[in-house]
Amino acid sequence: xxxxxxSARIAALESRxxxxxxxxxxxxxxxxxxxxxxxxxxxxxxxxxxxxxxxxLGDHTALTFLETGQRIYVDTRSQDIGVHLLTVGRWExxxxxxxxxxxxxxxxxxDIGANHAFYALHAAKLTGATxxxxxxxxxxxxxxxxxxxxxxxxYKWARLHAVAVGDAKGQAVLTFNPSMSGGGNIQMNPAxxxxxxxxxxxxVLDEMFPDPSYTVDVIKMDVEGYEGRALRGMAQxxxxxxxVRIMMEFAPALMARSGVGASEVAAQFQGLGLSAWLIGxxxxxxxxxxxxxxxxxxxxxxxxxxREPPA
Numbered sequence: 001x002x003x004x005x006x007s008a009r010i011a012a013l014e015s016r017x018x019x020x021x022x023x024x025x026x027x028x029x030x031x032x033x034x035x036x037x038x039x040x041x042x043x044x045x046x047x048x049x050x051x052x053x054x055x056x057l058g059d060h061t062a063l064t065f066l067e068t069g070q071r072i073y074v075d076t077r078s079q080d081i082g083v084h085l086l087t088v089g090r091w092e093x094x095x096x097x098x099x100x101x102x103x104x105x106x107x108x109x110x111d112i113g114a115n116h117a118f119y120a121l122h123a124a125k126l127t128g129a130t131x132x133x134x135x136x137x138x139x140x141x142x143x144x145x146x147x148x149x150x151x152x153x154x155y156k157w158a159r160l161h162a163v164a165v166g167d168a169k170g171q172a173v174l175t176f177n178p179s180m181s182g183g184g185n186i187q188m189n190p191a192x193x194x195x196x197x198x199x200x201x202x203x204v205l206d207e208m209f210p211d212p213s214y215t216v217d218v219i220k221m222d223v224e225g226y227e228g229r230a231l232r233g234m235a236q237x238x239x240x241x242x243x244v245r246i247m248m249e250f251a252p253a254l255m256a257r258s259g260v261g262a263s264e265v266a267a268q269f270q271g272l273g274l275s276a277w278l279i280g281x282x283x284x285x286x287x288x289x290x291x292x293x294x295x296x297x298x299x300x301x302x303x304x305x306x307r308e309p310p311a
Contacts, residue, residue, distance in 0.1 A: 054074075054086050056076070060075055060076050060077050060178075061073060061074070061075065061076065061145070062074050062076050062086060063152075064085060064086050064089065065089055066085070066089045066090065066118075066121065066122075067088070067089040067090050068089075068122070068125065070121050070122075070125065070149075070153050071149060071152040071153055072085060072116065072117070072118070072121060072149045072152075073116075073145040073146075073148045073149050073152070074086055074116060074145070075116070075141060075142065075145060075178065075181060077178040077179050077181075078116075078178070078179065078180070078181040078182075079179045079180060080179075080180050080181060080182045080183075081115060081116060081118070081181050081182050082116065082181060085116060085118065091118050094279075094280075094281055094282055094283040095247070095279065095283070095302060096119075096122065097283045098247065098279060098283045098285075098304065099119060099122065099123075099218075099220060099247060100122065100126065101310075102218050102245050102247070102310070103122075103123050103126040103127060103217075103218050104126070104127070104217070105126070105127060105128045105130060105131060106127060106128070106130040106131050107123075107126075107127045107131050107132075107217040107218055108127075108131065108132045108133075108134075108214075108215065108216045108217050108218075109123040109126075109127060109131065109132070109133045109134070109216070109217060109218045109219070109220075110133075110134050110135075110136070110205075110216055110218070110219040110220070110221075111123060111133065111134070111135040111136065111219075111220050112136045112165050112219060112220070112221040112222070112223060112230060113136065113137065113221060113222035113223040113224070114135040114136060114137040114142070114143075114146050114160065115137060115139075115142055115146075115181060115182060115222070116142060116145060116146060116149070116181070117135055117137070117145070117146030117147075117149050117150060117160065119220045120133055120135035120146065120150065120158055120160070121149060121150065121153065121155070121158075123158070123218070123220075124150065124153070124155035124157065124158040125153075125155075127157070128157075129156070129157050130157075131157055132157055132158075133155070133157060133158035133159070134158075134159055134161065135150070135158065135159065135160045135161065136160075136161045136163055136164070136165050136203075137160065137161075137162060138162065138163055138164035138172075138174050138184075138186075138200035138201070138202075139174060139176055139181075139184050139198075139200075140162060140198060140200075141178070142181060142184075143160060143161075143162035144162075146160045147160040147162075161203070162200075162201075163200065163201045163202065163203045164186055164200050164201070164202045164203070164223075164226070165202070165203060165204075165205055165223070165226075165230045165233060165234070166186070166202040166203070166204065166226065166229045166230060166232075166233055167204065167229040167230070167232035167233040168202065168204065168233070169202060169203060169204050169207060170201075170202050171199050171200065171201055171202060172186045172199070172200060172202050173186070173197050173198070173199055173200075174186055174197065174198055174199075174200045175195040175196065175197045176195060176196055176197075176198075177195050177196065178196070182222075183224060184224065185223070185224035185225060185226065185254075186202075186223075186224075186226050186229075186258065203233075204233035204234075205230075205233050205234035205237055206233055206234055206235065206236040206237055207233075209237055212240060214237070214240075215237075215240055215241040215242075215243075215244070216237060216238075216241045216244055217241070217243060217244060217245070218244070218245050218246075218247075219244065219245070219246040219247070219248075220246075220247045220248070221246060221247070221248040221249075222248065222249060224249075224251075224254055225251060225253075225254025225255050225256075225257050225258045226258045227248060227249075227250075227255060227258075227260075227265055228255055228258060228259075228260025228261070228264055228265045228268070229258060229259070229260055231265065231268045231269075232260070232268070235268070235272070238272050238274075239272055242307065243306075243307070243308075244306070244307075245304060245305070245306045245310065246274075246304070246305040246306070247279070247302070247303075247304055247305075248302075248303060248305065249300055249301070249302060249303075250262070250265075250276075250293055250296075250300070250301045250302075250303045251298075251299070251300040251301070252294070252296050252297070252298060252299075253298045253299075254300075262293065262294045262296070263294045265294075266290035266291070266293055266294040267290075269290060269305055270290050273307055274305050274306065274307055275287070275290075275305070275306065275307065275309075276288050276289075276290060276293060276303045276304070276305055277303060277304045277305075277306075277309075277310070278301060278302070278303055279302040279303060279304055285304060285310065287309075288303070
């Protein structure tokens with residue numbers, strides 16, 4: 001082998017070694033970043049476990065902390081939502097992640113069907129004092145806890161309204177089971193129900209917020225099939241809110257029970273120029289037609305409703 005050939009081979013070998021070093025360095029950087037993320041993940045949760053234990057106050061009431069550090073009052077009988085808040089300080093992680101991406105400082109946010117005010121609390125933190133949060137919860141017990149949670153965190157720009165949202169001002173019968181706090185609903189035939197029940201006030205949002213300059217940016221709605229009646233009562237508000245985004249459940253069987261079926265709900269949205277996206281298990285969005293949603297025989301889908309594709 002000539003000296004020239006040997007030099008060429010050495011140069012080629014050195015070049016390959018440089019490439020290997022660059023790839024190894026990139027992988028080590030990636031591993032380092034992942035280790036930092038993992039350390040931060042466990043540090044946050046360990047800190048919460050050590051420094052933010054739940055405090056039982058009696059009368060089925062506990063004060064605990066969300067993973068964000070926010071205080072929240074919880075009904076200890078709640079085996080669906082309450083147990084998650086008490087043990088891990090969070091609920092519906094993927095759904096919440098999308099909600100966090102939508103709400104910006106200064107936004108006006110409605111939480112319709114607030115339950116324990118989990119989303120209202122996050123909204124108040126995200127909007128800041130320049131924003132406005134209006135939460136609606138007809139269950140007297142949950143409304144009381146929610147109002148206390150908002151006060152405990154000092155969110156003066158967030159209000160709790162102990163009412164249901166519908167299409168006619170008046171009263172209705174709310175049925176609920178304290179152990180499954182997420183399933184309370186306005187019962188069209190209360191005499192047939194074996195669940196606990198209470199008479200609650202119903203408001204119409206177009207009447208509650210009549211100012212033609214008033215708009216809303218983000219709505220989280222969880223009303224167990226009563227969506228159609230709630231939408232009837234906020235048609236003017238939605239029409240004058242060009243950038244509104246609504247996160248909600250779409251459950252045809254529950255909607256039919258309320259007297260306003262899935263087809264009418266879809267038509268309401270279409271008439272307002274709103275489109276729908278399915279919210280996947282990872283928070284990923286997938287466009288879906290109103291016809292497909294309305295023709296589903298049953299089940300429950302989480303959807304985002306907006307006029308423009310969300311970024």
